[in-house]
Amino acid sequence: MPLDDLADLSDETLLARYAVGDRAAARALTLRLTPRVLGYAARLLGDRGEAEDVAQEALLRLWRIAPDWRSGEAQVTTWLFRVVTNLVTDRQRARMRRPAAALDDAPEVADTAPGALAWMLERDRMAALEAGLAQLPDRQRQAVVLRHIEGLPNPEIAAIMGIGIEAVESLTARGKRALAAALAGQRAALGYEDEGAEP
Amino acid sequence: MTPQDMDELFAEARGRTASASSALLARVLEDAYAAQDDRAVVQPSRALHPAPRRPWAWLGGLLGGSTALAGLASAAVAGFMIGVIQPPILSEVTGALWSPDTTLETVELIPSLDGWLSEG
Incomplete structure (x- = not known):
């Protein structure tokens, strides 16, 4: 079956097809899920190579559990994010986390160049965001990424992190405040000087 | 960074899908x-x-299936009940074969067998 015909199918339906040997479903799920899992892992780990390993491992677990997948119990992405969260936590516990990238390590921002291209500004903003996220405690980083970047609702984040909704709200709020404080020194350089006034 | 700045930054990040190699x-x-x-x-x-099969399934297969197993069970139950109840008709047969003055050695359960043996 062409991949286009599978685009409208839910993850769960594709997984059921995969479980009975459908190669096209395997391709569709790989193309659909790998970037999401990789992006989440990369934001938690701050290391592309490690994130690729985690993404591959998480998806391997999905392939293995597919025949036993119980329909309606959880979304496939929720399950995957939870696996990634646990894999990342295991890695962070297994080794002393490498020194977090300091904001000073972020690429220099050409704040004196009035003609800086938009894509350069966006690149610098993303680099600063990654560096700021790296400074957050692990649980705050997970909550902030899931809430504000992955755009998941709090109950789903609670299921992924294995905590209550109130704890999610607390982690998210504290993480966002800490991130804002970490980036405050670069506000003008990141192009926010004319877009809003400080409160 | 204002809350608006943060929301804008998050929105930009959300719009960037990680590209898998x-x-x-x-x-x-x-x-x-x-x-x-x-x-x-x-x-x-x-x-x-x-x-591994269940013991009853294994025994049934050994004896020839569930029908044979059911027959064997029925016979066992019937034998047990006859022993417990001792119907009068069976007691009379027992009494005829084994009177009070009969010793174990003289009991003949198949009286006509000697005749068959003597005929060769």
Whole structure:
């Protein structure tokens, strides 16, 4: 079956097809899920190579559990994010986390160049965001990424992190405040000087 | 950074989908196919190694099926009940074969057998 015909199918339906040997479903799920899992892992780990390993491992677990997948119990992405969260936590516990990238390590921002291209500004903003996220405690980083970047609702984040909704709200709020404080020194350089006034 | 700045920054990040390299996609897809192939191999081999059967199923198979097992069970129950109840008709047969002055050695359960033996 062409991949286009599978685009409208839910993850769960594709997984059921995969479980009975459908190669096209395997391709569709790989193309659909790998970037999401990789992006989440990369934001938690701050290391592309490690994130690729985690993404591959998480998806391997999905392939293995597919025949036993119980329909309606959880979304496939929720399950995957939870696996990634646990894999990342295991890695962070297994080794002393490498020194977090300091904001000073972020690429220099050409704040004196009035003609800086938009894509350069966006690149610098993303680099600063990654560096700021790296400074957050692990649980705050997970909550902030899931809430504000992955755009998941709090109950789903609670299921992924294995905590209550109130704890999610607390982690998210504290993480966002800490991130804002970490980036405050670069506000003008990141192009926010004319877009809003400080409160 | 104001809350608005943060929301804008998060929105930009949300709009950037991580691009998985073709090498990673190939590895993930290879895993997916391998898991499918493993299951295709494992499932037939399960038939060669069936799960242990329950004792009754094993005994029924040994004796010729569930019908034979049911017959054997019925006979066992009937024998037990005859022993417990001791119907009068059976007591009379027993009394005829084994009167109070009969010793164990003289009991003949098949009285006509000697005649058959003597005829050769």
